[in-house]
Amino acid sequence: MKQLKLLYAGKAKSVYRTENPGELVIKFRDDITAFDGQKKDTLAEKGHLNAGVSAFFFGLLEKNGINTHLIRKIDDTTMLAHHLAMIPLEVIVRNIAAGSMVKNYPVEKGTPLNPPVIVIDFKDDTRHDPMLNDDLIYALKLASPEELHELKRIALEVNTVLREYLAGRGIDLVDFKLEFGKKDGVIYVGDEISMDSMRLWDKKTGESLDKDVYRTGQGDVITQYHHVASRIMAEE
Numbered sequence: 135m136k137q138l139k140l141l142y143a144g145k146a147k148s149v150y151r152t153e154n155p156g157e158l159v160i161k162f163r164d165d166i167t168a169f170d171g172q173k174k175d176t177l178a179e180k181g182h183l184n185a186g187v188s189a190f191f192f193g194l195l196e197k198n199g200i201n202t203h204l205i206r207k208i209d210d211t212t213m214l215a216h217h218l219a220m221i222p223l224e225v226i227v228r229n230i231a232a233g234s235m236v237k238n239y240p241v242e243k244g245t246p247l248n249p250p251v252i253v254i255d256f257k258d259d260t261r262h263d264p265m266l267n268d269d270l271i272y273a274l275k276l277a278s279p280e281e282l283h284e285l286k287r288i289a290l291e292v293n294t295v296l297r298e299y300l301a302g303r304g305i306d307l308v309d310f311k312l313e314f315g316k317k318d319g320v321i322y323v324g325d326e327i328s329m330d331s332m333r334l335w336d337k338k339t340g341e342s343l344d345k346d347v348y349r350t351g352q353g354d355v356i357t358q359y360h361h362v363a364s365r366i367m368a369e370e
């Protein structure tokens with residue numbers, strides 16, 4: 135499998151075409167950004183830690199009957215994936231109030247959210263990813279009612295699988311973001327499921343085990359990513 139032309143380079147990953155138009159190579163780089171790209175760094179090993187955890191979780195979802203774009207891992211930092219027509223939505227599932235929810239609404243950090251709260255943002259950096267609602271999603275033709283229903287259903291299923299798995303590792307799944315895409319009329323979970331796209335708290339200490347370590351500048355990001363990746367992927 136040959137990696138051909140660069141299709142796009144995002145903030146943290148680069149996506150390459152292959153000789154098969156249905157397949158892409160996704161390379162996880164060592165770049166990390168926060169606050170709409172205002173804070174930026176390159177941290178050695180970040181790419182392979184996030185690629186490892188993403189491939190691991192995609193595998194776990196597949197075992198639970200959820201379609202993901204992962205075909206296989208190629209090496210430490212790259213995966214072969216189905217080439218999807220991405221839906222420009224960020225589907226966020228929240229189990230515990232934190233981050234922008236606490237910043238924008240009168241709810242205390244750490245409040246359990248039962249049932250989980252789904253929030254959908256428009257994936258558009260130039261517009262700072264504004265929050266959408268169902269009517270806006272239809273008006274902007276980002277998804278049909280059937281597709282939106284399916285996205286929410288899959289997001290909640292992913293939540294159940296990840297939450298239970300992480301609980302077994304002593305970790306609370308506070309919230310996470312998914313991106314979806316379509317291929318041949320089928321919806322797949324795409325992009326990544328990593329420490330950059332989830333909020334994870336140690337159940338005992340409440341310590342952050344995710345990109346909040348970088349956002350707040352408290353603690354060594356890579357030490358924490360190593361720690362959580364080995365907790366997630368360790369054999370039982």
Ligand SMILES: Nc1ncnc2c1ncn2[C@@H]1O[C@H](COP(=O)(O)OP(=O)(O)O)[C@@H](O)[C@H]1O
Pocket residue numbers: 142143144145146147148149158203215216217218219220313315324325326
């Ligand atoms: N399977 C896929 N097929 C096509 N595009 C994908 C796939 N998975 C992820 N992408 C896209 O590739 C880019 C990944 O790079 P990333 O660095 O995360 O970008 P961004 O800065 O836009 O978040 C994103 O635009 C994402 O939507």
Ligand SMILES: [Mg+2]
Pocket residue numbers: 144145146
């Ligand atoms: Mg991204």
